[in-house]
Amino acid sequence: MRIATWNINSVRLRLDNVLRWLKESTPDLVCLQELKCQTDQFPKQAFEDAGYNCAVHGQKAWNGVAILSRFPIEDTHTNLPGDSQDEQSRYIEALVSTKDGVLRVASLYLPNGNPVAEKYPYKLAWMDRLIQHARERLLLEEPFILAGDYNVIPSAEDVHNPAGWVEDALFKIETRQKFNELLNLGFTEALRATTDQAGLYSFWDYQAGAWQRNLGLRIDHLLLSPQAANRLSGARIDKYVRAWEKPSDHVPVLADLEIEAR
């Protein structure tokens, strides 16, 4: 079973890219972020024609998350508990049934948090809500994958110029501490479980020739519950799609688990 996360920065504009990548990388589950469309504008038919069921939580203009699944989707939840006033579409969770039993997967789009003076409190509060929710989900002892755009650079090896990022909401010490708090509940970060190589990035800014100069960040992650981590067999980043025409500024991050696909 192959699972991926990808911030696609507009699903409608990126549809051809995503369909091409689905054919080439053959994931069974895909967590998408930054759909930038309402739920009823999501190109559901195109993904169904490609063999995927869809769980979608859209929003006008910004945010929006979805899960594509080759497995039947048994149940979905949108919104992260803990703030009934929060109207941003940044979380969707689905329970899917595989040949080996149920698997729980979440697609999340964690707030960026910049500028810090204005938006950082929302980011930290959102992370606290995520930690609380994840803690409850782990009690179920299911294979559970928390995948998405975390807007968190976990360590200095994950950014081209760490010194320049220490005050940024993606790399501030409080951000990394909260990410570690989440990991320490018992999650395994899929890519880091397979390699300690520095300079593996999942995002390159459109500005300032960041892609051409390889000035990237690793901010998209797959967190695995113990029941999922026990079956991890590999992880990788599909960096090559960043060189395609009309690319997203993020690329897919993937993990392979020894779970029967169907």
Place this chain on the structure above:
DNA sequence: ATGGCCAACCCCGTTGGA
């Protein structure tokens, strides 16, 4: 990491992204 971008919306300049 800010000289250089990109997307949605309708206001075709403004807002948001990272």
